[in-house]
Amino acid sequence: MWTIHFPPGSGKSCLQYWVEGTDCGSVPASFCLVSVLALDSDGEIDTLQVENATLLGGTADTCPAPLAPRAVGVLAVRPNIFSSGRTSVVTVTGRGLDENTWVQFRDHAGQVLPSEIGFATTDTLRAVFAVPEAAAGRVSMQLTRTDGSSESIDSIGTVVAPEFYVTVLIDGAPAAPDNDQGTNAGGPLCPTPLHAPSVFRTLPSVIRPDSGCNMTQVIRSNTITYIVHRSYDDAVMTNCYATIAVSAWAASGGHCHHDSSRPYGSPDTASGNTGADGQQFRVTHTWPQVSGYLLVQLQPDAECIQRWGYSENLWIPIRGPDAQSSTAGLLNMEDGFGYTVTGGDDNVSRHPDNHYGTPELVATLQNMAYLWGGPVLGRPNFGYNDLSLMWGGVFDVEQVGVAVCRRPPNWVSPCHCGHRKGTQVDFKITQFINLDQRRRANLLVKKYFDVYTGESVAHWHLTLKKAIP
Ligand SMILES: [Zn+2]
Numbered sequence: 001m002w003t004i005h006f007p008p009g010s011g012k013s014c015l016q017y018w019v020e021g022t023d024c025g026s027v028p029a030s031f032c033l034v035s036v037l038a039l040d041s042d043g044e045i046d047t048l049q050v051e052n053a054t055l056l057g058g059t060a061d062t063c064p065a066p067l068a069p070r071a072v073g074v075l076a077v078r079p080n081i082f083s084s085g086r087t088s089v090v091t092v093t094g095r096g097l098d099e100n101t102w103v104q105f106r107d108h109a110g111q112v113l114p115s116e117i118g119f120a121t122t123d124t125l126r127a128v129f130a131v132p133e134a135a136a137g138r139v140s141m142q143l144t145r146t147d148g149s150s151e152s153i154d155s156i157g158t159v160v161a162p163e164f165y166v167t168v169l170i171d172g173a174p175a176a177p178d179n180d181q182g183t184n185a186g187g188p189l190c191p192t193p194l195h196a197p198s199v200f201r202t203l204p205s206v207i208r209p210d211s212g213c214n215m216t217q218v219i220r221s222n223t224i225t226y227i228v229h230r231s232y233d234d235a236v237m238t239n240c241y242a243t244i245a246v247s248a249w250a251a252s253g254g255h256c257h258h259d260s261s262r263p264y265g266s267p268d269t270a271s272g273n274t275g276a277d278g279q280q281f282r283v284t285h286t287w288p289q290v291s292g293y294l295l296v297q298l299q300p301d302a303e304c305i306q307r308w309g310y311s312e313n314l315w316i317p318i319r320g321p322d323a324q325s326s327t328a329g330l331l332n333m334e335d336g337f338g339y340t341v342t343g344g345d346d347n348v349s350r351h352p353d354n355h356y357g358t359p360e361l362v363a364t365l366q367n368m369a370y371l372w373g374g375p376v377l378g379r380p381n382f383g384y385n386d387l388s389l390m391w392g393g394v395f396d397v398e399q400v401g402v403a404v405c406r407r408p409p410n411w412v413s414p415c416h417c418g419h420r421k422g423t424q425v426d427f428k429i430t431q432f433i434n435l436d437q438r439r440r441a442n443l444l445v446k447k448y449f450d451v452y453t454g455e456s457v458a459h460w461h462l463t464l465k466k467a468i469p
């Protein structure tokens with residue numbers, strides 16, 4: 001752009017330049033207007049077309065015809081970031097950009113980037129070019145017209161790797177990435193690879209059980225702020241309209257089974273703008289009662305993709321719910337002195353990793369078996385089954401043929417009214433040889449647990465009330 005400042009009140013149809021010689025001899029000078037160049041406010045030199053200039057004084061009789069202005073001229077090129085291996089749409093604005101113009105792009109190594117072009121007006125050229133995987137660094141552009149005129153620009157932008165990453169705020173606070181849980185989302189016996197460089201834990205929506213298995217539903221929500229960063233310069237993607245879609249990751253969280261009805265909370269989709277600081281895209285999620293991984297697929301709109309060189313969906317794993325809190329870990333209990341971890345058909349296929357408890361529960365069960373002294377006193381081992389799944393949450397055990405399991409088994413909890421927080425266990429009672437042995441076991445168990453007998457004829461459902469340290 002260039003401007004001319006006229007004095008107040010002056011006419012704006014005429015621009016006069018006075019030229020005087022320093023030595024006024026007797027012969028009138030001849031002046032020829034060959035070309036007009038203007039230094040514009042961008043520091044560029046523009047060539048102006050000479051049309052109706054009048055020479056006042058002197059004579060123009062012997063002047064050559066004015067030079068034609070350069071046939072093409074570039075004012076702006078957008079965008080200026082290109083992603084390797086992706087297709088870019090470049091808009092060039094300037095003059096002389098008609099069907100007689102061809103455009104080529106080159107990277108810094110001189111590699112020609114193939115292009116196809118279209119013309120919106122003679123001021124705008126739209127070029128589509130596929131940026132090779134190997135392209136890198138600065139991109140230059142050359143415009144050529146069929147009359148042989150051309151314009152080259154050394155650097156219209158830069159090729160970068162199309163890599164982005166996401167950080168999140170949970171209720172406005174930075175979320176610590178959970179880097180150590182990303183490779184086995186299913187459990188030791190249900191390996192489910194999930195290649196997640198970082199995931200974020202959330203609090204669960206839980207049914208909070210009491211010893212009698214009456215349960216109170218607690219719905220958990222968090223507001224997640226999605227912040228997208230470009231990897232090569234860590235720039236935050238601002239003023240971008242984006243959409244998310246939420247889904248559940250199959251066979252994660254200890255549920256070694258899957259169907260399309262697996263819950264993932266709400267909403268299933270949401271959209272918004274990242275705003276001027278890149279931190280305004282916020283979604284309030286309500287988390288499901290089923291633990292495991294949720295995946296958030298983040299997709300910016302086309303304008304944003306162009307502006308930021310963004311190229312593909314981002315997948316954001318969210319681990320949750322966690323049984324107790326965002327940091328509590330449940331321990332996997334294995335066979336030990338005086339007790340055996342047991343299981344049924346369901347534990348073979350659908351929930352093979354089913355003996356997770358809080359450190360307090362696991363220690364108490366181990367110590368109680370020690371006090372029982374089965375191997376020493378000739379008593380049968382205690383049998384412990386179905387504590388909780390690896391991260392707690394709904395334990396949708398399926399017990400074929402058990403009368404109380406009348407509801408559909410997937411993702412609801414018909415047979416285990418609790419077993420969600422790592423504080424409950426099913427205590428096998430069928431191995432005791434007589435009622436006196438069962439009574440003695442009951443006296444020991446009642447010291448540390450609330451005992452609920454209504455869940456099954458084969459076991460007592462225990463809730464920890466007093467831990468043995
Ligand atoms: Zn399940």
Ligand SMILES: [Zn+2]
Pocket residue numbers: 416417418419424425426455460461462
């Ligand atoms: Zn139970």
